Amino acid sequence: MPDSPRRRIPEAALGRLPVYLRIxxxxxxxxxxxxxxxQLAGFAGVNAAKVRKDLSYLGTYGTRGxxxxxxxxxxxxxxxxxxxxSWPVVIVGAGNLGQALANYAGITxxxxxxVGIVDKDTSKxxxxxxxVRVRHADELQAITSAKSVSIxxxxxxxxxxxxxxxxxxxxxIGSIMNFAPTVLSVPREVNVxxxxxALELQILSYYEQCRADGRVAGxxxxxxxx
Amino acid sequence: MPDSPRRRIPEAALGRLPVYLRIxxxxxxxxxxxxxxxQLAGFAGVNAAKVRKDLSYLGTYGTRGxxxxxxxxxxxxxxxxxxxxSWPVVIVGAGNLGQALANYAGITxxxxxxVGIVDKDTSKxxxxxxxVRVRHADELQAITSAKSVSIxxxxxxxxxxxxxxxxxxxxxIGSIMNFAPTVLSVPREVNVxxxxxALELQILSYYEQCRADGRVAGxxxxxxxx
DNA sequence: TGATGTGAACCCATTCACAGCC
DNA sequence: GGCTGTGAATGGGTTCACATCA
Numbered sequence: 001m002p003d004s005p006r007r008r009i010p011e012a013a014l015g016r017l018p019v020y021l022r023i024x025x026x027x028x029x030x031x032x033x034x035x036x037x038x039q040l041a042g043f044a045g046v047n048a049a050k051v052r053k054d055l056s057y058l059g060t061y062g063t064r065g066x067x068x069x070x071x072x073x074x075x076x077x078x079x080x081x082x083x084x085x086s087w088p089v090v091i092v093g094a095g096n097l098g099q100a101l102a103n104y105a106g107i108t109x110x111x112x113x114x115v116g117i118v119d120k121d122t123s124k125x126x127x128x129x130x131x132v133r134v135r136h137a138d139e140l141q142a143i144t145s146a147k148s149v150s151i152x153x154x155x156x157x158x159x160x161x162x163x164x165x166x167x168x169x170x171x172x173i174g175s176i177m178n179f180a181p182t183v184l185s186v187p188r189e190v191n192v193x194x195x196x197x198a199l200e201l202q203i204l205s206y207y208e209q210c211r212a213d214g215r216v217a218g219x220x221x222x223x224x225x226x
Numbered sequence: 227m228p229d230s231p232r233r234r235i236p237e238a239a240l241g242r243l244p245v246y247l248r249i250x251x252x253x254x255x256x257x258x259x260x261x262x263x264x265q266l267a268g269f270a271g272v273n274a275a276k277v278r279k280d281l282s283y284l285g286t287y288g289t290r291g292x293x294x295x296x297x298x299x300x301x302x303x304x305x306x307x308x309x310x311x312s313w314p315v316v317i318v319g320a321g322n323l324g325q326a327l328a329n330y331a332g333i334t335x336x337x338x339x340x341v342g343i344v345d346k347d348t349s350k351x352x353x354x355x356x357x358v359r360v361r362h363a364d365e366l367q368a369i370t371s372a373k374s375v376s377i378x379x380x381x382x383x384x385x386x387x388x389x390x391x392x393x394x395x396x397x398x399i400g401s402i403m404n405f406a407p408t409v410l411s412v413p414r415e416v417n418v419x420x421x422x423x424a425l426e427l428q429i430l431s432y433y434e435q436c437r438a439d440g441r442v443a444g445x446x447x448x449x450x451x452x
Numbered sequence: 453t454g455a456t457g458t459g460a461a462c463c464c465a466t467t468c469a470c471a472g473c474c
Numbered sequence: 475g476g477c478t479g480t481g482a483a484t485g486g487g488t489t490c491a492c493a494t495c496a
Binding site: 008082097107177204 | 234235240241243244245247248249269270271306307308309313315322323325326327329330332333335336338376377400401403404407408409410411412416417418419420421422423424425426427428429430431432433434435436437438441448449450
Binding site for chain 1: 453454455456457458
């Protein structure tokens with residue numbers, strides 16, 4: 001075991017690693033082999049010290065006076081994030097959103113693959129979305145056991161989200177991405193991440209309201225100010 | 227001017243207000259008129275002190291020894307977030323995601339309404355999604371001017387996201403929600419929020435990887451531990 | 453010389469604990 | 475007595491600045 005993952009990566013830094021990874025991927029595609037924290041910071045829209053601190057959590061992979069080897073950095077980030085393996089995911093809910101997710105190329109491009117979609121609506125069962133046949137929610141256990149799925153996506157309406165979460169927990173899912181606008185109640189050991197469109201819109205609404213009122217509230221969460 | 231918005235609400239607190247708002251909405255529906263910070267904290271999966279601090283940014287609307295008036299709190303949060311008006315939004319990109327968004331009930335339920343969808347693909351133009359006819363990207367200015375739109379949603383593939391952002395900025399959009407997996411380059415005064423599915427998945431991947439490796443990494447971002 | 457890696461300083465957010473009020 | 479509102483303490487994340495090394 002030459003290089004074991006020493007310390008846990010702080011949440012904030014963790015959220016930026018995929019951003020760096022995406023940029024590094026573009027650099028690889030452009031045959032760039034070296035990159036400095038300054039350049040990377042420019043592309044990512046953060047400052048260079050943050051980039052260096054973030055990358056330092058992975059280990060000391062840079063070369064002083066030179067920068068980072070792009071390919072090697074890609075490899076290290078992927079390894080740390082667990083992206084050197086393809087994670088199977090299961091989607092609960094085959095409505096508009098579930099279908100869009102199943103068809104979303106970004107999922108497979110990033111090394112995830114949808115191994116199952118379930119719904120309770122019998123009219124949806126048997127239809128094929130994103131190359132996967134929709135099955136009944138009762139078959140969740142069969143799907144997750146057969147494919148050792150540990151990541152579940154909730155794409156149901158709000159009123160069924162908790163029920164979906166319970167079902168996922170029951171079959172031993174470890175991580176849940178929740179697209180329903182609800183706070184889920186799950187055991188502590190289960191990871192939940194929420195993606196809430198309306199919530200984000202409401203935050204934008206606040207900033208637009210501030211703008212309209214004349215009070216400045218520049219909140220650039222993820223963009224380059226150029 | 228009886229109660230003007232004094233201080234700017236911190237980002238972190240701002241992100242929780244929509245969560246409280248949703249819960250309060252449920253309470254209203256259940257004819258609950260009073261709520262304590264303790265109860266609200268329970269529903270939201272945070273601690274009571276945080277709820278009180280968050281609500282204190284709105285003003286001192288609670289009653290010591292009693293709690294908060296649910297209806298009044300709903301009104302105050304809505305007012306502060308600018309939700310007492312219906313914001314028109316425009317969607318750029320009429321692919322899978324754009325269509326799913328246009329059809330997403332949560333948008334209209336929360337007081338936003340899609341007034342336009344544009345695309346560059348002529349085969350999509352003229353089709354109707356979510357009750358709105360898809361128009362050509364060149365008509366963006368006409369749409370936003372006519373309806374004084376200030377919020378735009380980017381639902382294009384990654385390689386066209388920057389172009390979409392430029393177009394939105396050009397027509398005077400103030401806030402952008404970006405669903406493309408890219409860091410956008412926009413003027414400082416434009417608000418950008420990113421919703422990146424693959425990024426979130428990669429974070430879950432990290433936690434699952436940690437779990438598989440035996441290192442604990444419980445990151446519950448938005449759930450109740452019950 | 454030039455860029456990394458990192459202690460130290462700083463700043464924002466969370467939590468504590470209690471004064472103040474109903 | 476009970477719950478809010480908020481200073482004070484704590485903790486995490488960001489930024490600074492520089493020692494360190496190719």
